[in-house]
Each structure stands twice: as structure tokens, then as C-alpha cells.
Amino acid sequence: MADIKNSPVDEVFFQNRKIFIKRDDLLDSEFSGNKARKFHYFLIHDFPQIKKIVSYGSNQSNAMYSLSVLCKIKGWEFKYYTEHLPSFLQKEPIGNLKYSLKNGMELKLFKECPYNELKEKNTLSKTIQKDDTLFIPEGGRCETSRYGISLLADEIINFKKEQNLKELYIFLPSGTGTTALYLQNSIIKQNDNSKVFTNACVGGKEYLKKQFFTLEADESYHPTILDTKKHYFGKLDCKMYRFWIELQKKLNIEFDLLYDPYGFWYMMEFLQKNSIKKPVMYIHQGGTKGNISMLQRYKRKCL
């Protein structure tokens, strides 16, 4: 794969409302979703001196999987550090972990990490290059992600022109907030009036706002954060699981289970509460490979 293509836009109806869905889950069969946008920069540029990528995060992370695909394409080694690895996963890896290992990823426990670059892992917010190694922050929370997300912004602005839309409200759920932030940022820099709305899936509103500030000091470039109740990342919520099933049945689209039920739910709530009539787009940010492990947990709890 030399490059990724533009992603399609679906037009669906849900609760009597038209919603455009930007299908970034369909960017490519392997390299897709917002992690492909974030790591696009590395895909299309040459790095003659680089031989290895080192990153860290959870053992089911979508970023981990996308980096494993990138490293396979580039012929780079991939070392990944995680805080803990339950013994059942060690015996039989599933989901993102299984596929990342298949792509040649080397998995290590964080306490064995020899790299000082990762010791300050919570504050690492830029890519560091040292000798033949690139250190990439958790979830691609770094400046290099701006490149691919600005191309997503271009695609959306073109779509808006083609459809003759005067305005567009764009919704997407946030983890680190990197995607929402760079999306709103790029849109403003292109002099487009589309507004980006997001909800916090990790931590609360304040945590997300802080994340925005680590990437952009000027608040006028920040997306709007929806008022939602705080929830704990990865915690199971049967109401959201049932909503995810409903979305799948009614729209015939498989969404991700960690972020999308919340993102879609709070979008619908916001549209109703504020009687929004403007055109609306929801961004499907991929991540469905991670559903296998989430489904195992959900089926045990909610059915």
C-alpha cells in the first residue's frame, strides 16, 4: 500500500433525522480509522535512518494495532510496552493484541522498559527520534498526527461544497482529543465554518480540555465539548451496549464499542435538546477489531 484513499460518506436516517457518516473505518482493510489518519504522516514520508518504533498503552489499543500495520509495511521493528497483561490474554491473545502480534509486534511489560524517553510517558506529547528509533506517544497524541487529520478536514470541506451545505456540525467521540482538536483546527485554518463537537470518553470534560491545551494554546481553535456525565474508560454500560446493537440493526454499520455508542448517543441527545436542524456528520473512527474483546466482556455482563 503506497497511500490511503479518501473515505466514503454514507447518508443514513436515525430517529427521523438525516445524518452523514464519514466512514473512516473503510479507509483501507488494514490501515484504517483515526489511527491511520494519525500515522498517515509516517506512511507516506521516508525515514531512511529509522529501523524501529517504540510506543506504549493498553493491551487492546487501536493505536497499537495500527502501528503494527505501519511497521509491517515499512519493514520496521515494533516494540510496545503495556502496564499489565492478564494471564488469559498471555495464553490466548485476542482482538487487537492477537493481530498486532501476528504483524510482528514485540510486547513488553512497562516495568521492563529501559527507555528514559518513555519514563515520563504521561507527559510525552511529541514524537522523539533518537538514533534509529522513533518514540510515539500513547494513542498518537502528537504534532505529527496533524498531517493526516488535516487531510480528513479537506475531504469533509470538499464534501460540504459538493453537497452545497452552508453549515455542517461534525461529531466524534474523544479519547486523547487529538483527532477532534486537529480537525477543528484545520477547518478553521481553511476558513470553513464547520463546527466540531466532541464528548470525553476518557476522564471528564476538564481532562479533555487539558489535553486540548497541550496541543494548542489558542482556545479559539478548540472543538466544543458536549456536557455529559463522567464515565470511566472501558467500563461496561449495558444501556450503551444495547444502543450499539440498535445502531448496528438500524444502520447496518458496525461501530466500535469503546467510543461510538457514547459519541452517537450524546450527539442525538444534543441535537434533540437544542432542536438542531443543521446538517450533521458523524465520524466513524474505526476500531472495530477491538470489538472482539469488548463483546466477550459485554456478553458476560449484559445478556
Ligand SMILES: *Cc1c(COP(=O)(O)O)cnc(C)c1O
Ligand atoms: C483512538 C480512537 C478514538 C479517540 O481518538 P483521540 O484522537 O484519542 O481522541 C475514538 N474512536 C476510536 C475508534 C479510536 O480508535
